[in-house]
Amino acid sequence: MQEVLRLEQAILGSFVVDPAAREFSLELSDDDFLDNSHKKIFKAIRALADEGQDFSYFELAQKSGLSILNISGLTDMVTTTARIENEVNLLKDKSSRRRLLEKAEYIKELAMNKELDIDTIKNNAMQEIEEVKVVMNDGVVSLKEAMLDTIEVLEKRAENKDDRSYHTRVGKLDVATAGLHPEELTTIAARPGVGKTAIAMQIGLNIASNKRKVMMTSLEMSSVQLCQRIIAANSGLDGNDLRRGNLDGEGWRKTMDVGQRFATENFIIDKTSKKPQHIRSKIRKHKPDLVIIDYLQLLQPDEKLGSREQEVSSMTRALKLMTLEFKIPIIILSQLNRNAEGKRPSLADLRESGAIEQDSDNIIFIHRLTNSELGDMISEGIYSIDFLEEMKAKGNVLADVILEKQRNGPTGSFGMVYVPKLMKFIGLDK
Numbered sequence: 001m002q003e004v005l006r007l008e009q010a011i012l013g014s015f016v017v018d019p020a021a022r023e024f025s026l027e028l029s030d031d032d033f034l035d036n037s038h039k040k041i042f043k044a045i046r047a048l049a050d051e052g053q054d055f056s057y058f059e060l061a062q063k064s065g066l067s068i069l070n071i072s073g074l075t076d077m078v079t080t081t082a083r084i085e086n087e088v089n090l091l092k093d094k095s096s097r098r099r100l101l102e103k104a105e106y107i108k109e110l111a112m113n114k115e116l117d118i119d120t121i122k123n124n125a126m127q128e129i130e131e132v133k134v135v136m137n138d139g140v141v142s143l144k145e146a147m148l149d150t151i152e153v154l155e156k157r158a159e160n161k162d163d164r165s166y167h168t169r170v171g172k173l174d175v176a177t178a179g180l181h182p183e184e185l186t187t188i189a190a191r192p193g194v195g196k197t198a199i200a201m202q203i204g205l206n207i208a209s210n211k212r213k214v215m216m217t218s219l220e221m222s223s224v225q226l227c228q229r230i231i232a233a234n235s236g237l238d239g240n241d242l243r244r245g246n247l248d249g250e251g252w253r254k255t256m257d258v259g260q261r262f263a264t265e266n267f268i269i270d271k272t273s274k275k276p277q278h279i280r281s282k283i284r285k286h287k288p289d290l291v292i293i294d295y296l297q298l299l300q301p302d303e304k305l306g307s308r309e310q311e312v313s314s315m316t317r318a319l320k321l322m323t324l325e326f327k328i329p330i331i332i333l334s335q336l337n338r339n340a341e342g343k344r345p346s347l348a349d350l351r352e353s354g355a356i357e358q359d360s361d362n363i364i365f366i367h368r369l370t371n372s373e374l375g376d377m378i379s380e381g382i383y384s385i386d387f388l389e390e391m392k393a394k395g396n397v398l399a400d401v402i403l404e405k406q407r408n409g410p411t412g413s414f415g416m417v418y419v420p421k422l423m424k425f426i427g428l429d430k
Contacts, residue, residue: 313355
């Protein structure tokens with residue numbers, strides 16, 4: 001233990017006193033350090049180095065939240081920085097062994113858990129082994145290895161080509177995307193009150209019904225509010241009646257029926273995660289097959305940065321990396337700028353960050369059609385006046401679901417009907 005701590009101090013001390021040595025900091029991550037204060041100092045060094053500046057003890061102390069004595073004490077361990085490459089390799093070796101032992105212990109605990117079925121144990125153990133492979137090869141693979149892995153993935157897809165467990169069942173979305181895909185980040189964006197949460201809940205419940213585990217991180221609504229939405233959407237009861245408790249005997253019968261039907265352990269609600277690192281911890285603990293985050297602008301960054309745009313960029317990047325690490329799809333809901341009000345949205349309307357566009361594999365807009373757009377559609381024979389009058393009389397809203405970006409497929413749009421009293425989207429064919 002003391003040997004590792006001294007090694008960490010010597011490495012950090014070298015990074016502090018010798019700018020040339022900092023090149024080797026790129027070989028490490030904060031997880032390679034055992035001591036928590038050393039983790040903070042390393043992250044501060046990397047952050048300042050990424051800004052392309054030299055730094056003083058004071059700036060490093062300020063960035064890490066530690067005292068100047070903590071920083072200056074590191075340099076006492078440095079006799080020469082010439083051995084920095086060997087020291088970094090030694091620390092990587094020790095941290096890799098530590099991770100391997102932790103994973104081996106976790107797999108042992110899985111195997112001894114009699115409440116888990118053997119398939120769950122094998123799947124979780126394989127995920128841990130995949131992470132071990134990354135540790136051993138430092139995240140770098142040859143084209144030969146990558147090609148063999150790709151063939152294996154394609155073989156599994158061929159075997160499971162009829163697997164629709166990741167299908168959203170939202171309008172014609174699955175026709176274009178073939179459902180959600182592991183390792184992909186999907187952003188659903190709209191102006192407030194247009195139905196982001198409603199469509200995300202539909203997707204989550206549909207996938208949970210296919211025996212996939214879904215985790216919804218909700219920073220805006222309570223679990224009771226979310227369940228009210230589920231009851232309204234699947235019972236035909238008016239959401240306002242549920243909020244007022246205005247239910248007759250038939251209403252209670254429908255409520256209990258939906259409650260019983262959707263009382264599943266495959267859908268979990270996370271009410272405490274406020275930062276990406278909290279979400280990452282919950283994913284590791286609960287092993288969901290899909291994560292939905294409602295919504296991005298309510299998240300807080302893992303560390304304070306210079307501007308809100310930088311903070312949002314850091315969060316979308318962290319979420320994208322989680323899709324790769326855990327090999328699951330993640331959906332984030334996002335607001336659009338006020339400029340998108342009353343017009344068809346574009347990628348430029350994504351609020352606070354161009355990184356949303358960069359990091360997302362798929363971007364979906366929900367757009368309520370304006371009177372002008374509906375007039376054009378009547379002229380073009382897409383919708384009839386009678387149909388629109390019927391929609392208006394029912395209090396329903398016509399909307400376009402726009403697949404604006406799909407990294408691995410086509411884009412396009414299709415119409416759906418939003419039923420506000422049910423807080424639910426239905427296809428035009430329904």
